[in-house]
Amino acid sequence: MAHSSMDRPVLPFRILTLSGSLRAASSNSALLEAAAVLAPQQLQLVPYRGWGALPSFNPDLEGAEPAGVLAFRAALRDADAILIASPEYAHGVPGAFKNALDWVVGSGEFINKPVAAINASGRASHAQSSLLDTLAMMNADVVLAASLTVALPTNKLDCAAMLADAGIAAALGEALDALQEHLLSLGLSVNNS
């Protein structure tokens, strides 16, 4: 357990962040940027944006997956935990983001992987519960204490505005602390990459 070891530097946990929106001005992407700034020293947040370019999942391609799918799986494997922030489209998870998850159901990168899902809108309750259900079905280690909805006063806030908002910063801090606490409780070796 590297965190209690005295004879080498303590590396942070590697947290892969996935925004479920491809919009340039996405509130969920901004929320993850703000989280990266606020993260405690033991968490290193690393965004992964390549999922938007994945083709439609087709079970017939098992064993002949496109390179982007293999890169996505490798990025998930290399992470100690995953932090998702996803919007809601038409009462559901954005299809393109769910499509990325569909590519890793069979390959198993989410099995026992600590995952938290935060959410930038109080109205997105259908998608949030549906996403948590899908993650649980994939046997992810869903960290509910770190999975919370951050109510935004408007959907026009960028990362700087979120950092300047005490309520948002406090909610993010709470989620990050809960995620870190969970990882420490598992006695994970730090940085398995």
Next chain:
Amino acid sequence: MAHSSMDRPVLPFRILTLSGSLRAASSNSALLEAAAVLAPQQLQLVPYRGWGALPSFNPDLEGAEPAGVLAFRAALRDADAILIASPEYAHGVPGAFKNALDWVVGSGEFINKPVAAINASGRASHAQSSLLDTLAMMNADVVLAASLTVALPTNKLDCAAMLADAGIAAALGEALDALQEHLLSLGLSVNNS
């Protein structure tokens, strides 16, 4: 109301069918093929397969949609009704199929459009209810009487085997009759294309 007109041939209603699976041997695609064979004379079932090639939905592309998106929207507009058969992946609608729906939430092709969703597996209840919820949120005219689950004895049946199974054929016939009855009750002009 072409159906009551005596002075021109009665054309069938145009029903666009969408299988939510891209697998070559998909049970849901086979179910739609069987439905096309069993359809009453007043329903013409036309498969649309192009949705699998749509890129990830990105709201920033509004007004600059790729050609495939415009073709999908036109196909939906030209249909009198939509018949969907979708599998369930990880307790949800297949992401790629939901992605196709995300592309038409804003453009409105589903508004007031009669839509039925049949389903080739009794275990796919999460995806079926989630799909119906999304369609309702899109203000589609969801035809619940034509939206049913067809319990399959195995998932290895092709179209011919489904047609040979009295129970499956009866369930499909029931769904198609309910869809036709609904279209007739609307007094729709036949073939609006």
